Amino acid sequence: MSSKKRDLVGNYEVTKEGIVTRREVLMMGAMAAATGGLLATQGQAAVAADAAAAPAGAYKARDFKSLAGTMDGLSADQINQHLKLYEGYIAKANAIHKDLKSVDLSTANATYSPVRELLIEQSFAHNGVVYHEYYFNNLGGKGGEPTGNFKSAIEEQWGSNAKFIDFLKAAGKSARGWVIVGYNTRAGYVDAYALDTHNIASPANIVPLVVLDVYEHAYMIDYKTDRAKYLEAFINNMNWDVVEKRLNVATKHPSGADSTL
Numbered sequence: 001m002s003s004k005k006r007d008l009v010g011n012y013e014v015t016k017e018g019i020v021t022r023r024e025v026l027m028m029g030a031m032a033a034a035t036g037g038l039l040a041t042q043g044q045a046a047v048a049a050d051a052a053a054a055p056a057g058a059y060k061a062r063d064f065k066s067l068a069g070t071m072d073g074l075s076a077d078q079i080n081q082h083l084k085l086y087e088g089y090i091a092k093a094n095a096i097h098k099d100l101k102s103v104d105l106s107t108a109n110a111t112y113s114p115v116r117e118l119l120i121e122q123s124f125a126h127n128g129v130v131y132h133e134y135y136f137n138n139l140g141g142k143g144g145e146p147t148g149n150f151k152s153a154i155e156e157q158w159g160s161n162a163k164f165i166d167f168l169k170a171a172g173k174s175a176r177g178w179v180i181v182g183y184n185t186r187a188g189y190v191d192a193y194a195l196d197t198h199n200i201a202s203p204a205n206i207v208p209l210v211v212l213d214v215y216e217h218a219y220m221i222d223y224k225t226d227r228a229k230y231l232e233a234f235i236n237n238m239n240w241d242v243v244e245k246r247l248n249v250a251t252k253h254p255s256g257a258d259s260t261l
């Protein structure tokens with residue numbers, strides 16, 4: 001595993017103080033700055049070169065460069081090219097958010113209209129950002145077997161870790177974009193979902209735990225069209241500790257408003 005602090009868990013952070021919300025992290029950072037202390041960096045840094053060319057906005061690229069060159073089976077070139085795509089989603093998410101403030105509403109139309117296009121592509125760009133961050137954050141580990149509550153959850157759904165891994169590989173061959181193994185806040189169990197692209201079939205109220213990118217761009221440099229070998233490499237570099245933290249956050253802080261509200 002790289003030396004990078006792997007402390008990002010979706011919208012929550014795991015710090016020395018325990019699990020806190022991102023809002024709380026920002027408040028902690030502001031308090032530290034106000035007292036002359038060091039601002040909490042959250043293990044992230046702006047990607048300076050690309051950020052300079054991108055529209056300013058709330059989306060800032062997180063720093064996953066420590067993954068490049070540190071994983072067996074996923075080359076530095078493969079990771080760096082993938083990160084360029086991720087940074088592109090950052091830029092477009094910022095641009096679309098800005099453009100929606102001034103879009104022409106008078107031509108709104110469900111076949112084609114500028115407002116429709118921006119709304120649809122906002123879902124694409126946003127999910128492109130978020131799913132990639134979950135993906136890169138659950139890499140950088142040593143593989144092996146899950147432990148703790150996630151181990152119990154997969155045994156409940158799939159029977160054993162071996163059966164879960166077989167299922168994950170099959171899911172990876174079946175999807176065209178993403179496999180999401182997530183905590184279902186509606187039903188209270190862990191299950192898997194497939195997306196053919198960032199914003200098609202993205203399930204509601206499913207907190208991502210294991211996020212697997214099966215777009216060809218995730219593996220073509222290293223494996224050409226051999227997705228099965230890429231899936232082996234992905235599993236061998238999984239950080240199951242991050243997955244366990246995500247599950248523990250998801251069960252402690254169910255995502256947002258429940259659908260009964």
Ligand SMILES: [Fe+2]
Nearest residue numbers: 213215217218
């Ligand atoms: Fe990707």
